[in-house]
Amino acid sequence: MTSELVVDVQSKEITIAVLEDKKLVELQQEDQNESFSVGNIYMGKVKKLMPALNAAFVNVGHKKDAFLHYLDLGVEFNSILQFQKLVEDKKKIPQLQKMKLQPDIDKDGLISDVLKVGQEILVQIAKEPISTKGPRLTAEISFAGRFMVLIPFINRVSVSQKIKSREERARLRQLIQSIKPKNYGVIIRTNAEGKRVADLDAELKILVKRWEDCIGKIQKAKAPSLIYEETGRTVALLRDIFNPSFEQIHVNDSDVSKQIAEYVNLIAPDRKNIVKEYKGALPILDNFGVTKQVKSLFGKTVTFKNGAYLIIEHTEALHVIDVNSGNRNKSKLGQEESAYEVNVAAAEEIARQLRLRDMGGIIVIDFIDMNKGEHRNMLLSKMQELMSTDRAKHNILPLSKFGIMQITRQRVRPEMEIATSEVCPTCFGKGKIKSSFLFTDTLEGKIDYLVNNLKVKKFSLHIHPYVAAYVQQGFFSLKGKWKKKYNANLKIIPNQKLGFLQYEFYDRDGNEIDLKEEIEMK
Template structure:
């Protein structure tokens, strides 16, 4: 049984996809921090940088976006500093980079995705009935205005002709509205934003395989029920108002599953575990057999067994955690070429249904599997955690002995500038002060200073904070 749970609070909206009670997909939208991917702006070119093969564009969000030369479509328009440009956000910003934008504009409807500035007509590969493909392509060509292309979505296979035409007409109208606003607005300006997560839950997630959508907010439930009926997206009775006293996520035991998504170590059902580490440029996943030993199973078979289990879990974890960009996976070493090729096929199949474009590029000579996943949202932990002000995201702080050594070195450096005039008072955090107040540090401090040294503690100090005063 597949269910969508839409949990709404004033500060955030969370959408969870469950398959027989197991969390399979997750999306978060915080109030005031909506995802800007998909938004269309009238931007102003601020810098043209040939060495970077791109342009920096002001879209009015405080950080310049980057437009790659290969994503420039309007060749006739002059792309010079100060010129306006119509762009859509393709990737959200990171801690060190602004968003990535493109001139290849697209709008997603219920049954098709409209493509601006092209005449291309494409049909989802999942629609295999040739008669249906021909029918959809013919009607798409009939209704598409000049300068607009379409990619027909899988949902169109079960849509009626009138519903399909209405959806395409709506996309065509949206394109016209954006063009008119682009001509009238003074840049930089926001021209179009996608629907909120509640609307996306119905439009993007509510497929034929979903049994129901549970919503725990009455007004939102009413809005989605009407939308489902008016736009014929699904049976309105599938949109259900959750009215139990127990909170929605607690009722389905989701809170513990969500907490596990912030753990570095992910246990595998067949034994072993995944270790997931993040850097600015890429995510590294290590498959570890740990202490798991299969009884009577040869090492090669055991490695393949754990790696297969890891492949399915990796696809699930990168989806749930919102991991994007480059991904490197270090599977357990296998000797047989056939097993390596089979593992790649399993991983490719596991990521096939991911809503974000995910590519498995193959295995390197060192046995590492390279993957890329389109970054459409922030990583999940960025919605719930701030970077630690003590370790600055490294996960490490100075040990007490290292902090004590640093104070001693500072004292030695100060002593080279001349003798101290009076006795000294050193204040440090409690665990560091405890070391400094006893041998051998106390003797070394007084020998270096040539004076009496009093050590005090201040619980408010961090390991890197201390004072040296002459009294």
């Protein structure tokens, strides 16, 4: 299996697509001004204690106060409070290695025993704001790297359970114990398996430096304020999924391309040449077939094999997926074998959809009924195998006697939702439009206005691929006619995101020129 990463950087948002054997398996979209991302560290102020929930609401600057449960304080919370007192002395910077750690907090304690309203505390975003809820917090500060997670204020070293070899687990634990500074804890990630001491030591020093850089900010901080901002989503995603199967990383922005290249050079110097800056005329997501796959994969109905399809419904409480065989030909197989075959194919698509849409919480799947217990067990094993590469924590229950499978999947970010239906760009949903034959006249009018009124001579016109083909067809094409008539440097760009009668103009620097207007139809 080969993997590619496609990064589309726009003025308002960044889109990151992961392709495995050219199939879209993961999609992330992040606003350029996105804040309160998982991993960010804040100096927050306790706004309200909730004894009934054994939790507190903390102001970190979000419009909704963030939620902090007692169990998320971390056993080392007393040491963090002690450290905050030490940094109040602004004449010197305390060193964690020389600090005496405090006793662990009581696991069965009360929030009111350790916090009070108005108190300033150091917290980290554990779950982004979702729907009407504010961020979910943890007071157990950590810094994630490719091979390990660094946790200040504890002395433990633990190893990922996915590393099965006893010898390797012992080697890694002993190695990290010998190189880590005092009063730092480390969780060794699966990617560390088989790595040399030099690689692990280099990353450990980087993570320790991140914490030390935070100390100066903590001394000057006044709640609520940002102390540490997690690495950009592009690099953070790359950190978690990077593996030797990556063949190419395509980026359409020079700055982000350099940022990714520097990170790849840091973690895998021999692979630094896989980062490529995309300079093609077509939108990058169209060029790599991402836009077309998004249009077909994010709707309510998803077709997956020989006419079989899924119906995916989302509610506030859970997600429901119904498996249907459609008009599939069953003549060669009996009903039982046919149901099993459809269910296995559906499981493959469902595992992909869970990652793609980042669906979390409770997922209920209604598979086609199967009578044989052997088939039900094989389907469960298949689903477990398919989801073994899913980085989100999940739990899969066996099929019930009604053919229902229940899955719980960790959710730390809002679910990905993309509208695949298009509103008519001419009537804006009113049901009446001008004749489509006049569309090219509209485009020519806009070009005339651009050249003669706005004095723009070099620009590109983004239109639907079918319209682009019509405009550029023949030796005496409309495009050629417009370029000659208006003496303009015009470039036609087919754009799959646009509807049939939609258009967008961009200047020579790639900035959109807003010439669209809504015409009231009567």
